[in-house]
Amino acid sequence: EVVMTQSPATLSVSPGHRVTFSCRASQSVSNSLAWYQQKHGQVPRLLIYGASTRATGVPARFSGSGSGTEFTLTVTSLQSEDFAVYFCQQYDNWPFTFGQGTTLEIK
Amino acid sequence: VRLVESGGGLVQPGGSLRLSCAASGFSVSSNYVTWVRQAPGKGLEWVSVIYAGGKTDYVDSVKGRFTISRDISKNTVYLQLTGLRHEDTSMYYCVRGGIFLYRGQGTLVTVSS
Numbered sequence: 001e002v003v004m005t006q007s008p009a010t011l012s013v014s015p016g017h018r019v020t021f022s023c024r025a026s027q028s029v030s031n032s033l034a035w036y037q038q039k040h041g042q043v044p045r046l047l048i049y050g051a052s053t054r055a056t057g058v059p060a061r062f063s064g065s066g067s068g069t070e071f072t073l074t075v076t077s078l079q080s081e082d083f084a085v086y087f088c089q090q091y092d093n094w095p096f097t098f099g100q101g102t103t104l105e106i107k
Numbered sequence: 108v109r110l111v112e113s114g115g116g117l118v119q120p121g122g123s124l125r126l127s128c129a130a131s132g133f134s135v136s137s138n139y140v141t142w143v144r145q146a147p148g149k150g151l152e153w154v155s156v157i158y159a160g161g162k163t164d165y166v167d168s169v170k171g172r173f174t175i176s177r178d179i180s181k182n183t184v185y186l187q188l189t190g191l192r193h194e195d196t197s198m199y200y201c202v203r204g205g206i207f208l209y210r211g212q213g214t215l216v217t218v219s220s
Contacts, residue, residue, distance in 0.1 A: 032205070034206045034207075036207065043145075043207075043213075044151060044207055046206060046207055046208045049206045049208070055208060087150065089151075089206070089207075091204075091205030091206055094153075094156055094164045095153050095164075095165075095166045095167075096141070096153040096205050097153070098150055098151060101150070
């Protein structure tokens with residue numbers, strides 16, 4: 001099983017600032033990497049797939065990069081609605097697996 | 108693309124259920140379809156997959172208890188759940204492919220005595 005590790009567990013950032021989330025895979029997953037945003041009590045929302053392709057309707061301030069084992073999600077100019085938990089997920093090897101998540105909180 | 112799940116419900120430990128996923132807008136014979144679940148307060152867990160060629164796979168926690176299958180004539184994928192445990196209580200979603208984009212609305216499975 002591919003283990004996905006996200007760091008750090010929590011980020012405290014002020015609105016309007018930029019934030020970068022990190023995700024590492026225990027083995028190469030090529031570019032089969034997705035990022036999700038989840039708010040309390042809601043179903044996860046897909047942000048990025050294919051490591052860098054924004055899903056329909058996702059604002060341009062969200063961007064993804066990386067391949068192989070190292071990936072990042074960057075959010076520029078944080079808005080109030082962006083404060084949530086962010087997960088990465090690989091879909092290259094079964095079982096598809098998620099990272100443990102990074103909580104983005106308001107500083 | 109549309110997926111509609113059905114078949115969830117309340118079942119006692121050790122019981123069985125069959126979940127159905129009726130697909131439209133794509134063919135289950137040429138796409139892989141997965142089942143994903145989310146337990147209350149927990150994250151998503153990919154449970155099972157059926158590939159276009161018919162090969163199937165499962166997460167370790169359900170191997171030997173769950174069976175995925177499909178009826179190409181009905182464009183429908185099934186998940187047979189047997190030997191149900193309390194920890195199987197979840198919302199079950201059927202998903203086209205490996206990302207949580209094209210999915211159904213979910214069907215709730217509650218395992219309780």
